Every structure is written in C-alpha cells, then in structure tokens.
Amino acid sequence: MKFDFHCHTQEGSLDGKLPIADYIQILKDKGYHGMLVSDHNSYNGYRYYRDHLKQSLTDFVVLKGIEYDTIDAGHILVIMPEQVKLKLMECRGLPVRVLQEIVHFHGGILGPAHPCGERHLSITQTKAYKKHPELMAKFDFIEAYNSCESTESNAAALALARRYHLPTFGGSDSHCASCVGTAYTETSCNIQSESDLIRCVKEHQAFSFGGTHYTGTVKQRIGILNHLLVEGFWFYNKFAGIVRAHRRKRALSFATHI
Numbered sequence: 579m580k581f582d583f584h585c586h587t588q589e590g591s592l593d594g595k596l597p598i599a600d601y602i603q604i605l606k607d608k609g610y611h612g613m614l615v616s617d618h619n620s621y622n623g624y625r626y627y628r629d630h631l632k633q634s635l636t637d638f639v640v641l642k643g644i645e646y647d648t649i650d651a652g653h654i655l656v657i658m659p660e661q662v663k664l665k666l667m668e669c670r671g672l673p674v675r676v677l678q679e680i681v682h683f684h685g686g687i688l689g690p691a692h693p694c695g696e697r698h699l700s701i702t703q704t705k706a707y708k709k710h711p712e713l714m715a716k717f718d719f720i721e722a723y724n725s726c727e728s729t730e731s732n733a734a735a736l737a738l739a740r741r742y743h744l745p746t747f748g749g750s751d752s753h754c755a756s757c758v759g760t761a762y763t764e765t766s767c768n769i770q771s772e773s774d775l776i777r778c779v780k781e782h783q784a785f786s787f788g789g790t791h792y793t794g795t796v797k798q799r800i801g802i803l804n805h806l807l808v809e810g811f812w813f814y815n816k817f818a819g820i821v822r823a824h825r826r827k828r829a830l831s832f833a834t835h836i
Contacts, residue, residue: 579611583763584645584655584691584721584749587615590623595754598627602638608759612639612769614749616655616691619647619670641772645691648674651706651713652699655721655747658686660772669826674706678716687718687776689744692727692751694734702738714742718779722746725760725792745779748787754794761789 582605586594594617596604605613615624624642632640643657644667651674656667662684666672672680681688690701697703706713720739723732723746739746748761764786767778778785 579639579765579767579769580609581612581614581639581641581763581765581769582610582750582752582759582761583614583643583747584616584724584751584761585613585623585758586617586645586751586753587623587626589626590615590617590620591753592618593753594623596752596758598623598640599631600755601752601758602627602631602635602640604755604758606638610638610759610762612641614641614643614655614657614775616643616645616749618645619668620644621668639770641769641775643772644668646670646672646677646688648672648677648706650674651690651701651704652693653691654688654701655691655719655749656681656686656688657772657775658684659776662686666826671826674701674713678713682716685776687779689717689719689721689747691721691749692724692731692735693720693738694731695724695727700731702734714738714744717742717744719745719747719785721749723748723761723787723789725750725752725757725789726795727751729791745782745785746787747785748789750789750792752792756794757792760792761787763787 587598588594588596589598617623627640643655646654646656647670648654649671693701701707720735722736722739748763750757750761752758767783769775
C-alpha cells in the first residue's frame with residue numbers, strides 16, 4: 579500500500595491551502611491508497627473527512643494523525659489508536675519527554691518530523707536533543723524523507739533512523755496542491771486503520787519511502803528572510819504554549835471525545 583504520511587489540510591492547518599476532498603482526489607489520481615492527516619495541533623481536517631466524506635469513500639484510507647508542536651523539541655508526528663480521543667493532542671506545548679510518555683501510555687506511536695531541518699522546528703536542531711540525544715530511542719519511527727527538505731537534511735534523517743534502528747516514513751509535508759504526493763511510504767501491510775499502522779510499526783514491518791524534492795516552499799521563495807520567519811514561529815510557539823497552559827493542564831487529567 580502507498581501512502582502520503584505528512585499532509586496539511588485547509589480545514590485543519592492555518593497554513594493549509596487545499597481542502598481534504600481535493601487532497602484525496604489528487605492522491606487517488608496518483609495511485610496512492612491512503613494518507614495520514616497531520617495538521618498542526620488540530621484534528622479538524624480529519625473531523626471534516628469523518629463527518630462529510632467517510633461514508634462515501636470506500637477505496638481510499640484516511641488515517642488520523644497530528645503534527646504536534648512541543649515546547650522543546652520541534653515538530654513531532656503522532657498517531658493514536660482510533661478509539662483513543664485525547665484533546666490534549668490539540669494543546670501544543672508539552673515537553674517531548676511528557677509527550678512520549680502520554681502517547682505510549684495510550685497505545686500510540688510518535689516520531690520526529692523533518693528531524694534534521696530548520697532550527698526550533700526539527701528535533702536535532704533543539705536543546706532537548708543536544709542535551710539528551712537518548713530521547714531518540716523512545717521514538718517509534720522517523721520521517722526519513724520529507725519533500726520540502728533538502729537532500730542533506732533527508733540524508734541526515736535517514737542516518738539518524740539507522741543509528742537508532744527505527745522504521746522510516748516518507749511524507750510530502752504538503753500545504754498546497756502542487757506538493758501533494760511528492761513523497762510516499764509503501765508497505766506490504768494491509769493498513770485500514772490507525773491501529774493497523776501502529777501494529778505494523780511495533781512489529782517492525784518493512785516500510786520503504788521515496789519521492790521528489792519540492793521546490794515551491796515558502797523558505798525557497800523568500801530566501802534569507804526565512805530565518806526571520808523561523809524565529810518568529812519560535813516566539814509564537816512559546817506564547818501559544820503559555821496561553822494554552824491551563825487548557826493543557828486540564829486535558830492532562832482525562833481524555834475526551836473529539
């Protein structure tokens with residue numbers, strides 16, 4: 579089966595430009611069997627699929643994931659079992675160690691997105707990794723190919739996965755139509771649900787990945803100004819984490835339905 583394992587939708591990500599219905603059609607036209615919805619700190623893209631598209635879609639698998647903004651280790655992809663409904667996953671700002679413990683306690687899996695990419699956004703470019711590289715051993719997979727990352731960044735991510743003997747995913751990290759399906763993850767596993775994917779990862783089933791480098795990202799268009807954008811995001815993430823502290827504390831104590 580062929581999946582795009584890193585997808586941002588218009589319904590779920592502030593910077594997403596493509597409705598999930600269009601996402602699905604593009605991927606089907608390219609021969610994909612499914613996608614992982616991985617919006618920023620939100621399940622809204624998946625909710626829209628569940629409420630408006632799921633009943634009529636029988637030949638394409640849409641998996642519920644999230645790209646979580648930790649306070650100290652950049653972006654982490656999280657996949658929880660379909661029966662687990664944690665509002666906490668939509669409350670950015672947890673430290674990566676706490677995120678790992680919560681996800682594993684509830685039977686989920688997680689791994690760093692673009693681990694060798696931008697400062698603040700990628701785990702190897704953060705203080706958490708530099709002080710505690712052993713954190714990597716507690717992940718379940720690594721995004722080893724991201725269409726929006728450089729050749730050097732993806733090569734370093736693959737080396738990291740091999741160092742820690744972790745399964746490797748590929749994802750487009752797409753926010754617009756031209757990027758959709760520029761990366762893939764393939765497996766012989768029959769994946770029809772989040773639990774199927776989790777089981778395959780835990781059993782160390784084989785995953786292959788690949789794709790083509792996408793040249794239309796914001797950082798490529800604005801060049802050196804991208805550094806200002808990245809630093810601005812760091813401040814935003816810190817502020818947003820503080821604002822959500824009370825909500826996050828409440829969500830830590832119990833799981834609620836999405």
